[in-house]
Amino acid sequence: MAEPTHPSMHPLATEHLPPFVTMPGETDILFDVSVVILIVILVLFGIFYFKLIVWPHQIAHRENRARAGIVGVLGLILSSRTTTCSGSQV
Numbered sequence: 001m002a003e004p005t006h007p008s009m010h011p012l013a014t015e016h017l018p019p020f021v022t023m024p025g026e027t028d029i030l031f032d033v034s035v036v037i038l039i040v041i042l043v044l045f046g047i048f049y050f051k052l053i054v055w056p057h058q059i060a061h062r063e064n065r066a067r068a069g070i071v072g073v074l075g076l077i078l079s080s081r082t083t084t085c086s087g088s089q090v
Contacts, residue, residue, distance in 0.1 A: 053078060 008024050020030045056074040 022028050056071045056078065
């Protein structure tokens with residue numbers, strides 16, 4: 001059996017480890033990158049969601065009869081999507 005190349009490796013570990021496997025006490029780069037990407041995605045989704053909620057209000061401030069109907073429909077759609085149901089079926 002070959003000796004481990006790193007002193008903290010277990011003697012039964014293989015010689016070649018994938019790059020995402022870190023040694024004890026070292027920084028886990030894959031985890032750190034995954035956390036940063038997840039936080040960025042959540043922030044971008046939140047920005048998109050709040051822009052979507054404000055969009056009917058921005059349209060309503062312009063004076064046009066046809067747009068008022070669109071704002072009403074968008075308001076109904078968004079209000080039905082943001083309310084919660086109890087989960088029981090009647």
